[in-house]
Amino acid sequence: MTVAPLIEVKNIKKYFPYKKGLFGKKGFVKAVDGVSFSVNKGETFGLVGESGCGKSTTGRMIMNLLEPTEGAIIFEGHDLGSLNENEVRDLRKDFQMIFQDPYASLNPRMRVKEIIAEPLVIHGLLNGKQREKRVHELLEVVGLSSYHGERYPHEFSGGQRQRIGIARALAVNPKLIIADEPVSALDVSIQSQILNLLQDLQEEFGLTYVFIAHDLSVVEHISSRIGVMYLGRMVELADKDSLYEEPLHPYTQSLISAVPIPNPRIKRERIVLQGDIPSPSNPPSGCTFHTRCPFVTDLCKSQIPAFKETRPGHFTACHLYND
Amino acid sequence: MRDKLLTIENLKTHFFSDDGIVPAVDGVNITIKKGETVGIVGESGCGKSVTSLSVMRLLKDTPGRVVGGSIQFKGKDLLSLSDREMRNIRGNEIAMIFQEPMTSLNPVLTIGRQIKEAVGLHLGLEGKKAHEHVIEMLKLVGIPRAEEIVNEYPHQLSGGMRQRVMIAMAMSCKPKLLIADEPTTALDVTIQAQILELMKKLSAEEETAIMLITHDLGVVAEMCDRVVVMYAGKVVEEADIYELFENPKHPYTKGLLQSIPKLREKKNRLGSIPGTVPNPLERPPGCKFAPRCSEVFDLCREVEPELLPVGADHQCRCLLYQRDLVKEA
Ligand SMILES: Nc1ncnc2c1ncn2[C@@H]1O[C@H](COP(=O)(O)OP(=O)(O)O)[C@@H](O)[C@H]1O
Numbered sequence: 280m281t282v283a284p285l286i287e288v289k290n291i292k293k294y295f296p297y298k299k300g301l302f303g304k305k306g307f308v309k310a311v312d313g314v315s316f317s318v319n320k321g322e323t324f325g326l327v328g329e330s331g332c333g334k335s336t337t338g339r340m341i342m343n344l345l346e347p348t349e350g351a352i353i354f355e356g357h358d359l360g361s362l363n364e365n366e367v368r369d370l371r372k373d374f375q376m377i378f379q380d381p382y383a384s385l386n387p388r389m390r391v392k393e394i395i396a397e398p399l400v401i402h403g404l405l406n407g408k409q410r411e412k413r414v415h416e417l418l419e420v421v422g423l424s425s426y427h428g429e430r431y432p433h434e435f436s437g438g439q440r441q442r443i444g445i446a447r448a449l450a451v452n453p454k455l456i457i458a459d460e461p462v463s464a465l466d467v468s469i470q471s472q473i474l475n476l477l478q479d480l481q482e483e484f485g486l487t488y489v490f491i492a493h494d495l496s497v498v499e500h501i502s503s504r505i506g507v508m509y510l511g512r513m514v515e516l517a518d519k520d521s522l523y524e525e526p527l528h529p530y531t532q533s534l535i536s537a538v539p540i541p542n543p544r545i546k547r548e549r550i551v552l553q554g555d556i557p558s559p560s561n562p563p564s565g566c567t568f569h570t571r572c573p574f575v576t577d578l579c580k581s582q583i584p585a586f587k588e589t590r591p592g593h594f595t596a597c598h599l600y601n602d
Numbered sequence: 603m604r605d606k607l608l609t610i611e612n613l614k615t616h617f618f619s620d621d622g623i624v625p626a627v628d629g630v631n632i633t634i635k636k637g638e639t640v641g642i643v644g645e646s647g648c649g650k651s652v653t654s655l656s657v658m659r660l661l662k663d664t665p666g667r668v669v670g671g672s673i674q675f676k677g678k679d680l681l682s683l684s685d686r687e688m689r690n691i692r693g694n695e696i697a698m699i700f701q702e703p704m705t706s707l708n709p710v711l712t713i714g715r716q717i718k719e720a721v722g723l724h725l726g727l728e729g730k731k732a733h734e735h736v737i738e739m740l741k742l743v744g745i746p747r748a749e750e751i752v753n754e755y756p757h758q759l760s761g762g763m764r765q766r767v768m769i770a771m772a773m774s775c776k777p778k779l780l781i782a783d784e785p786t787t788a789l790d791v792t793i794q795a796q797i798l799e800l801m802k803k804l805s806a807e808e809e810t811a812i813m814l815i816t817h818d819l820g821v822v823a824e825m826c827d828r829v830v831v832m833y834a835g836k837v838v839e840e841a842d843i844y845e846l847f848e849n850p851k852h853p854y855t856k857g858l859l860q861s862i863p864k865l866r867e868k869k870n871r872l873g874s875i876p877g878t879v880p881n882p883l884e885r886p887p888g889c890k891f892a893p894r895c896s897e898v899f900d901l902c903r904e905v906e907p908e909l910l911p912v913g914a915d916h917q918c919r920c921l922l923y924q925r926d927l928v929k930e931a
């Protein structure tokens with residue numbers, strides 16, 4: 280049985296224009312170059328890949344903070360691109376975002392209680408008294424106390440600021456939360472507090488997450504299904520067990536093998552990739568991974584591999600599996 | 603047993619600010635033997651970088667000062683050397699690399715010039731010979747197109763390449779000790795793998811000891827022979843790498859190990875350490891970890907534990923293992 284997905288992302292692209300040289304011709308940074316996936320209600324969909332591969336840009340397009348150059352985003356059956364402003368505003372409260380740097384995303388001149396109440400004000404929800412009650416509730420839900428509401432962001436540690444960001448995101452009872460590297464800046468002991476909190480909240484409020492991160496261990500821990508991106512494209516997508524037990528794409532294989540394992544007894548054969556990640560303003564032809572791939576053939580250099588279901592529920596874009 | 607290269611004893615480095623005295627490093631003991639890689643782990647602000655800057659005597663431009671303890675390097679007391687003697691050791695016998703190589707590279711000098719200055723300065727090579735030496739160094743650290751890269755500027759290189767340049771500069775004088783402060787933290791995981799391999803290879807070839815500062819326990823497990831765990835300015839545990847991961851004693855170390863997600867572990871919930879690191883101006887009396895400790899008992903809030911042996915080559919700063927001592931006193 281298939282559940283209707285909460286959100287479907289269909290072949291979205293985001294090309295940022297830029298000028299080459301002073302009088303040079305226009306070029307494009309192909310930040311996202313044809314990404315498709317769907318997220319089921321109540322699940323955590325992980326999005327991994329190295330810096331610059333287009334994770335945040337993808338998240339921001341889903342959040343409607345950026346307009347896709349191409350492609351469609353379908354939320355509960357509605358194509359976001361075809362809605363009018365009012366309809367979009369209504370839907371906006373179903374989506375909330377949590378950021379990597381909670382400090383940068385919290386207004387330093389506002390009290391925490393005002394920060395948390397802001398989405399309620401924006402969407403005109405609840406009156407003064409009810410709002411106050413809701414803020415207290417939210418503070419408690421994320422493991423803070425009512426008196427924290429009176430303080431300013433700079434009075435909090437990184438982990439506490441992330442809790443504030445989460446409380447703000449929860450204020451309007453969203454359906455979908457896009458968490459963009461929410462624990463990347465935190466120390467490990469605080470990181471696990473926040474991961475546990477996110478899991479508790481998901482269970483309690485039936486939330487759906489898109490969890491963006493570059494740490495493969497964190498993504499494995501929190502996600503049910505995972506998409507791996509490289510240079511603006513999705514190269515592999517599978518449920519987490521298939522992905523980590525039998526990664527198919529050479530990039531995923533090397534990515535997983537590059538993760539240092541916190542167990543000194545485990546000495547692994549590591550696939551050390553040669554070279555750097557190419558620039559998205561001038562991506563390699565064919566399979567964009569071909570410049571670093573240990574299995575590259577001539578075909579890879581000229582033809583973009585299709586993103587295909589290689590095993591049931593396991594998608595890969597690699598010529599090795601295209602026969 | 604291998605020779606002791608670096609011995610830090612009861613090091614105290616404090617910062618003097620308007621708000622008060624910050625005891626950033628407040629009793630640190632670390633011994634590094636010849637050719638050995640020692641990891642230093644702990645949460646941000648626990649004093650890892652300040653420890654390394656104290657060894658390098660690079661605190662001049664800060665409100666910080668070493669106020670106690672000693673640092674012996676090959677039998678010499680680093681803290682009592684003249685500035686000139688120290689400069690001689692820095693970059694020759696002890697080299698350092700940082701998390702963000704951009705901060706230690708000069709943006710207006712070509713890569714070649716910077717390395718040449720370092721090489722010329724320390725090895726007395728000049729002219730064409732220096733140029734060839736530079737290209738050779740770049741090739742040694744796996745930089746492609748070395749002949750072109752020497753003429754490029756730092757901003758033209760990727761983060762990984764810049765870190766390779768830093769390593770080339772640091773290793774060019776064949777130091778006995780390399781201090782690496784979060785050298786791969788800013789890098790992507792596939793690039794991190796390249797840099798770690800490179801550090802392993804070079805240290806093995808030259809028998810360079812490494813003091814590897816990192817918050818990543820995976821990196822530690824992969825690179826280190828021994829580990830020092832710091833909390834709130836103090837060493838709380840020190841052990842052989844296998845011992846630390848398989849038989850951790852300090853509740854903080856145990857908490858850290860349970861907090862990290864591990865690949866293929868299939869744990870539904872991570873362990874966690876409640877609360878946050880105390881403000882260094884308001885550290886509690888007794889054990890600094892007591893407010894967050896799951897095994898805390900009354901005495902912990904009064905008596906400061908010492909760093910004492912709990913096994914062969916294993917030390918721990920926790921009253922759980924010092925109850926008898928405390929009773930006697
Ligand atoms: N507003 C923008 N203008 C131009 N280029 C951008 C913009 N935002 C992102 N990019 C570029 O798009 C690529 C993908 O960026 P991003 O989505 O932030 O990657 P990630 O989150 O995976 O690190 C990068 O090369 C980045 O420099």
Ligand SMILES: Nc1ncnc2c1ncn2[C@@H]1O[C@H](COP(=O)(O)OP(=O)(O)O)[C@@H](O)[C@H]1O
Binds near residue numbers: 617619626652664
């Ligand atoms: N330049 C400075 N001025 C004042 N305090 C400092 C300075 N550098 C470090 N400190 C203090 O020293 C403590 C330890 O810092 P550091 O050694 O950098 O920690 P880490 O373990 O993250 O490397 C911090 O609490 C910080 O407040």
Ligand code: SF4
Binds near residue numbers: 530569584596598
């Ligand atoms: S398509 Fe070719 S180049 Fe790309 S990952 Fe697969 S084998 Fe490598």
Ligand SMILES: [Mg+2]
Binds near residue numbers: 334335336459
């Ligand atoms: Mg990002």
Ligand SMILES: [Mg+2]
Binds near residue numbers: 650651652783
């Ligand atoms: Mg530091």
